[in-house]
Amino acid sequence: MQTYPQTLQGWLEHCERLHAKNIDMGLARVGEVARRLALRFDCPVITVAGTNGKGSTCALLEAVAMEAGYRTGVYSSPHLVHFEERCRVRGDSVAAAALLPHFEAVERARTEAGTEVSLTYFEFTTLAILRFMSQAGLDVAILEVGLGGRLDATNIIDADCAVITSVDIDHVEFLGSDRESIGREKAGIMRAGRPVVVSDPLPPQSVIDQAQQIGADLWRFGQDFNYSGDKQQWSWAGRGRRYAGLAYPALRGANQLINASGALAALEALRQRLPVTAQAVRLGLARVELPGRFQVVPGQPALVLDVAHNPHSVAALTANLDAMGYFPTTHAVFGAMADKDLAPMLEKIAPLIDRWYFTDLPTPRAESAAGLQQKWSTLPAASATGRKAGTSLHASPEEALRAAVEAADPTDRIVVFGSFYTVGGVLKNGVPRLHAKHLDA
Structure with a gap:
């Protein structure tokens, strides 16, 4: 049977x-x-x-x-x-x-x-x-x-x-x-x-x-x-x-x-x-509600979640971030699949990002955090005159977000974007808890 x-x-x-x-x-x-x-x-x-x-x-x-x-x-x-x-x-x-x-x-x-x-x-x-x-x-x-x-x-x-x-x-x-x-x-x-x-x-x-x-x-x-x-x-x-x-x-x-x-x-x-x-x-x-589509989570620093994972959607994300106004520092948590056209994605959003937190993702299709960092380092935007964005590597989106929250001031902005695994990783592990650092400040 x-x-x-x-x-x-x-x-x-x-x-x-x-x-x-x-x-x-x-x-x-x-x-x-x-x-x-x-x-x-x-x-x-x-x-x-x-x-x-x-x-x-x-x-x-x-x-x-x-x-x-x-x-x-x-x-x-x-x-x-x-x-x-x-x-x-x-x-x-x-x-x-x-x-x-x-x-x-x-x-x-x-x-x-x-x-x-x-x-x-x-x-x-x-x-x-x-x-x-x-x-x-x-x-x-x-x-x-x-x-x-x-x-x-x-x-x-x-x-x-x-x-x-x-x-x-x-x-x-x-x-x-x-x-x-x-x-x-x-x-x-x-x-x-x-x-x-x-x-x-x-x-x-x-x-x-x-x-x-x-x-x-x-x-x-x-x-x-x-x-x-x-x-x-x-x-x-x-x-x-x-x-x-x-x-x-x-x-x-x-x-x-x-x-x-x-x-x-x-x-x-x-x-x-x-x-x-x-x-x-x-x-x-x-x-109407839909998590992960230019989703702004209440609290400080400002936190934006977006499943933008190709050049077209990253261009839209960049325009939306630009329209948010001024933030002293923007931190980016990013993880993506290895088969994506990563260079134009990174180049497009680069002028808005002051610090990158590259993350591994729990799927064999994903590019490693080290691989993302390497691809970023070869782009013209990474060595643009007068603008050197810092980078760090992390084992998971949760760890990357925690590091970004620890480094950010209340007036800063954090954007988590890329694969569904990236945004899902921070949602699954409790954005409110990770994001609580400055709520009582």
């Missing part, structure tokens, strides 16, 4: 052992298991792809839909601290116990009739979460693409509305080395005759061409919807609909207006099936 893991951790360890590769692009294997599971959704599905802004767009869609009274389900990845964060229903992370029957169902389907299908960790866990969501009585399902779009496991579900956020260079070994190639992969989530919202202000032509080629209903930023605003409020206008006098989204950063515009366009495109009121829009924008 087959025995199965009795805990979520046991299932996750099982998933890690099943496939030789961490990433194995393609839908044939995951699609076959989905067919065996008879996986389908009875509610509208919004699938969100893009290089940056996916998580924020999902959170904005979720917040507005919740304020409109809908039972929402969100699938996103990776997680910051706990695996259960990857699935939210009505804004709350799923309980580990609730996922166990669905992991078992995927395993049964995967090994059905002696025809075993090999699944990666991401494919297996995606199927388990999608099956849970399909049976959760949702009014709307919001799916964040993990990597690319066309061959991502989430693409086994036909989106009623696709959203494509910013398109930039990342994961070149899987998606291609230029924006046109990467855009073509993102565009794979589109479906013929259904709306696709493109919130990138300057999208690759490949995205536009694919929408036109398959006959998708293209909603393009700057043409079919747009925003305007001043320092106090902003307005959104789309096809036949306008929201005026909106408060800025609770998510910080200038780029969030583009993400919010795309989310509102998607909801407008689904108005017949998923109507929302102006009040739901206002409340949703005001109440």
